[in-house]
Amino acid sequence: MATGPLRFVTFEGGEGAGKSTQIRLLADRLRAAGHAVEVTREPGGTKGAEEIRTLLVEGGAGRWQAETEALLHFAARAEHLAHVIRPALMAGKWVLCDRFADSTLAYQGYGQGLDLDWLWTLRRHIVGPTEPGLTLVMDMPVEKGLARAETEQRYERMGVDFHRRLGAGFRQLAAAEPDRCRIIDAARSREEIAAEIAGLIEARFGVSL
Ligand code: TMP
Secondary structure (H helix, E strand, O other): OOOOOOOEEEEEEOOOOOHHHHHHHHHHHHHHOOOOEEEEEOOOOOHHHHHHHHHHHOOOOOOOOHHHHHHHHHHHHHHHHHHHHHHHHHOOOEEEEEOOHHHHHHHHHHHOOOOHHHHHHHHHHHHOOOOOOEEEEEEOOHHHHHHHOOOOOHHHHHOHHHHHHHHHHHHHHHHHOOOOEEEEEOOOOHHHHHHHHHHHHHHHHOOOO
16 A cells, blocks of 8 residues: 555534535545545444434433543444445545544543543544544634534534634644644635645645646
């Protein structure tokens, strides 16, 4: 297999930051340049992981203990890695994923207050060598993001302070791993953001789009 960063690109950020639009635009661009692309999301991506997603996004904000919630996210992730992400990478595809392990650190760690070392231990066990080659953190003011979020689900109901903590968490995670992570100013036009992302992909992976 080729060396260098895995062609596994994760999109992270708070609610309503425009991740899915940018994933679609990048997938189109990669495909137009002749690349095979798998687009997927977390929690979810396999039948079992989508069942776990339903447990996580429905119901009252206090439905789960935070530990339960973190373990459910990692359980869904283990399924997703085994059945979708690793096979696609082995088949030479790009994998574009709407959220991944940084969301657990941000939401369950910085947001819900779980121990960050414990979450990193779980992450190392479950993700192992399949860390993303590039993580794009879509950064947007909390109020604006929440106003744009399309659904009213569990995490959107957790309050503005919670969302502020996780926004700060994402920025800290990105600052700690500057090779892997880039912060994207998501409060711009979709075209400007898409052009910046295409440039970052070219620079990181040595492809032309
Ligand atoms: P989505 O709205 O981006 O599809 O994601 C579903 C929700 O799940 C979102 O509010 C963020 C939350 N989430 C976590 O709390 N921890 C995680 O590890 C992941 C992947 C998502």
